[in-house]
Structure formats: structure tokens, C-alpha cells
Amino acid sequence: MKTLSIQGRESRSEIHVGESLDRLADYIPADRRVVIITDSVVRDLYGKRFLHADVIAIGTGEQAKTLVTLDHIFEQLIEMEADRSVFIVGVGGGIVCDIAGFAASVYLRGVDFGYVSTTLLAQVDASVGGKTGVNFGGYKNMVGVFSQPRFVICDIALLATLPGEEVSCGFAEIVKHAIIADVGMFVFLEQNSSKALALEGSVIESLVYDSVTIKAGVVERDEKEKGERRILNFGHTFGHAIEKTAGLRHGEAVSLGMVIAAALSVERGLLRREDEARIVALLEKLRLPVRIAVDKDAVLDAMLKDKKRQGGSIKFVLTNGLGRATVQDVTFSEIEEIVRGLD
């Protein structure tokens, strides 16, 4: 097991990569009441290992990530008479962690919380960085707060029950971290893609740890996304729009978004064509989509309402060589040109 500390402005967060769900109790002060927020699938798989905690189970998928679910959580917390001394633990994927973190951050104006990340995507992305929240009116993460969990347990063994396409989605964010910050990690991925897909313990633990290290470093330098943190959105500006309009999984949409961002990077003379090809090849090896027929008008409409929009252009993350990222203004007309040109 390897542990990494993130110092947020408000509090410290510890990420334990390779720790087990069964040692959860070791990370919570002995006198604290624990309430676990999870989803029905995770509860059915691992509920027996939650021991003496109270459990609130929510539905699965993005459609559960709403204020209505939050309402339901508050009702149950009040029914349990949970006071400020409660310790909330989100056990699940990114959706469970985002909701559990938001619920904990606003219940009684904020109680302690931690996560046990059960998906690869959550382990390398959602559970690190302090973003919490829910969707609203069809837009992702419109309502939330920046708030760091006390701890995150990334239990690699839990990944064994994940469907294959869920695993691939985690790899999308891993590839993203390699592209924006670590060319060595990119090469490691190229060389170990089969072992990674087979969830070989040491390879996964290394990839999760390196991902968390990259993300944590960026977040520590820019907790509230005023500047550098934006590079973590590589592939996400298009990704969110595609996810919303084409109904793809987050990781699949990000994979497509990275392909588009790489193409735009080449067009601007920032990235060599052969490196673009390596990105596409690696995503394919990891069983991620690299092209798709989209409703172009719908994607454009979704992007114009995207929350990162500012004035007549969008801050867009590009790569200026494998292992490096840069944020540039891309005008609406350039965006339109790219989207219209998609095959």
C-alpha cells in the first residue's frame, strides 16, 4: 500500500492506494458514528463487509446524481438523528462519491467524510481533488462545492467485479494523466496495456498511484480551478458535450474528446502527427472508442451552454507534446469547424 497526502486550503486529504475496504474502520476515530452512502449495486456486492455502519443506498447512474437524491439522503440522516459528530463514507464509484461528498459538505453545514472508491475511474479521478456535486437541469455538476474528503481508500481488489467497459473508462483518465503530465507513464501504458486490461495488481496499483500523484499535484497547486487545474479537463470539453448528447459513458466520451483535442493540437502545430497516432493507438488498445457518429447540432448546443464558456471563446486544453498540456482560447467558430468536420 502507498499513501499520498493532499493539502487543501481547508483540510488535509490522505489517499491510500492498495488499502482494503476491510480496514475502513482504522481510518475513522473510534467514537464516531459512521453512515455509509453507497449505491444498490455496491451494497449487494460488498454490503456484508460494511459491518456496523448505517447504510444509505441510492440508485445507480447519472440519473441518480440529482438534488432529489440529496433530499432523500438528508431525510434519512435526519431520521437516523445524525448530528455533527457523524462520519459519512461514500463507498462506490464517482457518482456515489460526488453525491456523498456534497451531502456531507452541506449537511449541518458540513460534517466529516471519506471515500472508498470501488471503480477504476473513481480511484484515478473522481475521488481525488475535492470536487463534489450533482447535475441539474440536464447539465453535469452544476451544483456542488469544493471540499476534500479526510481520506480515500483505493481498494484494487474491488475492481475485479467491474464490467470490462467500466474498466476501460478508468483507463481514459489514466491515459489523460499520462498525456498531460508524464510521458514515461504513457510509455509504460503502451508497454503494459494487456496487463493493465487484465487488472494485474502491480500494474494497476502503479497506474492508480501515478494518476493520483499527477492529479493531486495539480489540485494542490490550484484547488479551485482558477488556472492550472484546467489541464485536467483535457478531452473533457468535448467529452462532456458528447457524453450528454450521445449517451456514452464518461470515460468513452473523454476518449473521444481526447482524440479531438489531439487533432486540434496537431492543427495548431503543437503536437506531432505521430504522437497523435500513438494516442489513438493506445486508446484503441485499451478498448476505448476513438470515433463515433454524433448529432453535431446537439454537441454544439451542449458546448455553448457548457459552464466553462466565457465570452466568445472557450478555454480549451491542448497537448504541446506527450506529457505536457497548455490551455488556449479556442473561438466558437473554430469549435464549430471541428465539430462540423467530424466523421
Added chain:
Amino acid sequence: MKTLSIQGRESRSEIHVGESLDRLADYIPADRRVVIITDSVVRDLYGKRFLHADVIAIGTGEQAKTLVTLDHIFEQLIEMEADRSVFIVGVGGGIVCDIAGFAASVYLRGVDFGYVSTTLLAQVDASVGGKTGVNFGGYKNMVGVFSQPRFVICDIALLATLPGEEVSCGFAEIVKHAIIADVGMFVFLEQNSSKALALEGSVIESLVYDSVTIKAGVVERDEKEKGERRILNFGHTFGHAIEKTAGLRHGEAVSLGMVIAAALSVERGLLRREDEARIVALLEKLRLPVRIAVDKDAVLDAMLKDKKRQGGSIKFVLTNGLGRATVQDVTFSEIEEIVRGLD
């Protein structure tokens, strides 16, 4: 006009006592889009002075302070296509400010906001200290965050349209501040109660400024209510329970709560009987209730579910002499005895 700065952990807040609503624009960077959140009564009275801002009007009273209202605000912000550069200004009393501050603190994970406080109660209490939030399931302020507004404008001239009983409610918090922190202010109140009730400008400005100074000092030393900040709850532990069960206004309930807290202080040998009598006399002069028939079972039930409850006792704020406060553990049985003994 007098200005006071509060340094929160996250940001600085400026309180401008005696500033005018008409100079609101001076406090917002020129390039920012302004959305005003207000209630229907304030909009009807002062809406013409809002100038070019977009306006979201909510209902009035505690029943508007819910997640449903928040939902309604998010819908309108999205319809207005408000992005992260929006500047939200709550113009109204404590309820409007609490909701507007919470909405701004979670919309897109937090946008800038300020307040124009239009009631005496909000000027001396709600708008200072960074508490935001809504009620839930019949309990007050169950859901919210600690978040400081960029500025608060306390326009004394706006108080002229307040109903008399609303003015008295503001005095309840003013008296509280004097009791817990400033015996000189208590004497000033005793000597100027008629001028205060007549809303004489210099007297009110002085009382608002002194109140804000006391509250800001406490909040600055203990933003998240881990310790000292609790003294601001003087009169509020009973107050909240009475407010809820007897359907009184917040200030009226706090007045009754302070009478009970003073009696308990005398019983514990902390306060002299003659000072208890001065507290009761001052509240009466300011037209605040000092006794009421309550449903004792309902009050006890409400207190046991109060969010400040910890174990078998309640942290209770008492006064150990005019101008001073102390937090002591009071057991459930003592509470029951006091409530059962109310006439």
C-alpha cells in the same frame, strides 16, 4: 458610513454600515453580470432601484427557505445562462441572504456574492458570519455551508419600511450582543431605547456597527463554530425550539430564550438577580416578549432533535455577568426541569 473587514479562512468580507442601496454598483467589478436574488416584498418596495440587474424573486418567510426554492433559483440562473463570472447579490432580510448566499456558494461550485441587508435583524446578525443555508424537514438550517459574502451593505434608510415587530426582532439580537460581549452597549441601550425604537439614524448606526463588530470578532476567531462562536447562540437553544413550536418570529423567540438563559444563569450562581431583571426590563422596553405559554412537550421534543445536541447534554450559552458569556453543559434533565417550570 463605517466599514468593517472580516477575514474568513477563505476570503475577506467587508461590512458597510450606513451605505446606500443606490451605491451597490460601486462594490461590483464593472465587467461582471449581476443577478439580484430578493423576495417579492422587497422587489415591490425597492425593485426600481435595482437598475440593470436581472432579478430572481422568491417567496417570503421561513416556508420559502427550502431546497425547492433553491431549485427554482438554479433553474432561473441556468435560463439566464449565468456562468462563473456572475455576481449574485441577495437583497433582503436574513432569509433572502441565507438562501442567496447558499445558492451562490454551490452554483457551479461557487460564484461571487454580496448582500444588501434590508432588515435590522439581517444587518446585525444574518448577513454577518458566513452562515448560509436552508431549512429541511421542519428543522432550521439543516443544509448549508460556511461561506463569506464579498460585501454586506447595511442601508439604515431601508429600515423605515419595516413593520414595528420586525424592528423589535432586530433588537433581540442587538441585546444579545450587548449581554454576551459589551456591558457599555447594554447601558447605551437602556439609555436610548426610545430613540432606538424610533429608528433614530445615529443611534441605529451605532447599534448596528457595534453589533457587527462583536459578531465579526467572534466569527473571525472561530469561523466554523468549533468553540467561541457558540456564545452567539445565547438565547437561541430555547429560542429555536420555541420559534418552531409556538410559531413566533425569530427575534421574539430569541427574546424568550434569553429570558430563560438568564434565569438558568442565575440558578447556577453566574448572574445576579438584579442583572437578570435589567435584561427582562430592557427587552420589555424594546417591545419584545418576555413570557409566553408554550406547548412544553413540543418544545422539549424540538430541543432533543436540535442539531447542537451531543450525547446526554446540550452545550448551553449562559451569561456570567452582563457583557460576558460562558458555554456550559446542561443535562437533558435540567432542561426538562426548566421547561416544565415555565409559567
